Amino acid sequence: MKQIQMQDTYINKIKNLDIKKKYSVLTMGCQLNENDSERISGMLEESGYTKTEDLAKANVIVFNTCCVRENAEDRLFGKLGEVKKYKEENGCIIAIGGCMMQEKHMIQKLHESYPFVDIIFGPHTLQKFPEDLYKAIMENKKIEDILDIDGEIVEGIPTVREDKIKASVTIMNGCNNFCSYCIVPYVRGRERSRNPQDIYDEIIDLAKRGYKEITLLGQNVNSYLVSEKSKGENVDFSVKGQDGLVYKVNSFATLLRLINKIDGIERIRFISPHPKDFTDDVIEAIRDSEKVCKLIHLPLQSGSTEVLKAMNRKYTKEQYLNLVEKIKNKISNVQFSTDIIVGFPGETEKDFEDTLDVVSKVKYEQIYMFIYSRRVGTVADKMENQVDEKIKHQRFDKLKKLAENIIEEKNKNYVGKTELVLVEGKSKTNEKVYTGRSETNKVVNFEGNENMIGKILPLKIVSEHMWYLKGKYDNM
Ligand code: 5AD
Numbered sequence: 343m344k345q346i347q348m349q350d351t352y353i354n355k356i357k358n359l360d361i362k363k364k365y366s367v368l369t370m371g372c373q374l375n376e377n378d379s380e381r382i383s384g385m386l387e388e389s390g391y392t393k394t395e396d397l398a399k400a401n402v403i404v405f406n407t408c409c410v411r412e413n414a415e416d417r418l419f420g421k422l423g424e425v426k427k428y429k430e431e432n433g434c435i436i437a438i439g440g441c442m443m444q445e446k447h448m449i450q451k452l453h454e455s456y457p458f459v460d461i462i463f464g465p466h467t468l469q470k471f472p473e474d475l476y477k478a479i480m481e482n483k484k485i486e487d488i489l490d491i492d493g494e495i496v497e498g499i500p501t502v503r504e505d506k507i508k509a510s511v512t513i514m515n516g517c518n519n520f521c522s523y524c525i526v527p528y529v530r531g532r533e534r535s536r537n538p539q540d541i542y543d544e545i546i547d548l549a550k551r552g553y554k555e556i557t558l559l560g561q562n563v564n565s566y567l568v569s570e571k572s573k574g575e576n577v578d579f580s581v582k583g584q585d586g587l588v589y590k591v592n593s594f595a596t597l598l599r600l601i602n603k604i605d606g607i608e609r610i611r612f613i614s615p616h617p618k619d620f621t622d623d624v625i626e627a628i629r630d631s632e633k634v635c636k637l638i639h640l641p642l643q644s645g646s647t648e649v650l651k652a653m654n655r656k657y658t659k660e661q662y663l664n665l666v667e668k669i670k671n672k673i674s675n676v677q678f679s680t681d682i683i684v685g686f687p688g689e690t691e692k693d694f695e696d697t698l699d700v701v702s703k704v705k706y707e708q709i710y711m712f713i714y715s716r717r718v719g720t721v722a723d724k725m726e727n728q729v730d731e732k733i734k735h736q737r738f739d740k741l742k743k744l745a746e747n748i749i750e751e752k753n754k755n756y757v758g759k760t761e762l763v764l765v766e767g768k769s770k771t772n773e774k775v776y777t778g779r780s781e782t783n784k785v786v787n788f789e790g791n792e793n794m795i796g797k798i799l800p801l802k803i804v805s806e807h808m809w810y811l812k813g814k815y816d817n818m
């Protein structure tokens with residue numbers, strides 16, 4: 343906790359500065375990245391800043407970057423071109439953080455082509471943002487605050503949450519898997535799990551503030567505490583519960599069971615697990631915990647055993663399908679979503695057919711599809727058999743079509759049934775229409791009222807529209 347106390351000094355120093363304090367944070371990555379942005383906002387608001395969506399009015403503009411695929415990088419460079427004029431007009435501070443800043447060639451590019459950037463920081467130095475900002479303001483010099491080694495888990499960073507009903511809680515950081523396409527292990531470092539008491543206390547606090555849904559986050563959530571165990575650390579944690587009892591937590595499964603007991607929290611989700619670590623105790627914990635949504639995100643990446651081997655995924659097509667079967671047998675009505683990459687080096691038409699085959703068999707509720715993107719420093723980037731861009735796009739389109747057909751077919755099954763929907767708020771386009779999510783994460787729109795926000799309501803599904811379902815609340 344030392345780090346945060348020291349940052350309190352900088353937070354107070356900034357608070358006392360007589361300067362204009364408006365800020366904007368632009369988030370360019372995954373939910374972990376979003377969760378980090380909530381902390382950046384938290385530190386800024388503690389320092390007296392207020393948020394603005396209008397970049398032209400912001401005195402501090404923070405980019406929280408992602409490097410998982412090339413298009414996230416392109417977005418940053420596009421936006422940087424735009425904010426240069428604000429810097430020239432009003433001298434705002436421009437800060438860039440996030441995963442991309444852990445890549446040396448990117449920092450080089452910033453120095454060469456975007457010299458107006460004031461602060462460069464990484465995910466391991468996020469908690470020092472108030473200090474970096476204070477120095478940039480007071481000393482008017484460029485700050486570069488990057489740690490090459492794995493950062494420690496820091497507790498107690500102030501957080502401003504984007505949402506009032508759903509919240510993300512990071513349970514572990516980093517990744518030990520080194521899938522050959524992925525840059526994350528290089529930028530986020532090795533796996534480190536948070537202490538279960540800290541996670542529990544954070545969720546209790548969220549529940550007290552009215553949050554209903556929690557998503558547990560990590561690059562590999564079902565490896566929670568595994569890395570600590572393998573290092574011989576004692577992971578038999580005793581967590582003091584809100585009921586005064588003491589609970590043992592020593593794995594992802596025991597953590598899920600504990601969180602399931604928290605009063606006020608009504609839904610629990612988690613992303614992302616790795617199929618190779620999907621042990622029976624995890625399946626049983628999901629089955630037994632009534633608040634854990636029965637929609638499991640199970641990243642496939644490819645349906646071809648050969649490609650999976652080259653990806654270093656550590657499972658075959660058959661093992662993946664067997665796991666799906668096992669989960670289906672243990673948990674009634676379970677559904678799946680997934681991540682798939684098309685056009686990995688060496689992927690043949692036959693390999694791609696295997697991916698389509700798994701998709702047809704599992705019939706996912708939702709598929710996050712990606713075209714393989716070369717990442718400097720990864721094993722796959724050095725492979726010589728890169729797939730032609732045109733073929734990658736053709737395969738992507740074919741997969742998209744299949745996925746949409748399945749979604750349409752599955753959507754039809756919802757019509758006439760009653761779904762429990764967590765109401766999130768008003769629709770952006772129609773005053774009378776409210777919107778929420780089913781347990782399977784489907785968007786459900788319906789005519790409702792203000793009092794329904796934050797409640798889980800039974801809605802009868804009356805029609806399906808590809809990306810949303812229309813529901814009706816009968817007791818109105
Ligand atoms: N190219 C394309 N997609 C990627 N992903 C990770 N690395 C790459 C890459 N180099 C996808 C994976 C992962 C998701 C978060 O992003 O499908 O599960």
Ligand code: SF4
Pocket residue numbers: 371372373374375407408409410440441526530
């Ligand atoms: Fe992007 Fe991956 Fe970092 Fe998330 S963890 S911000 S997806 S690089």
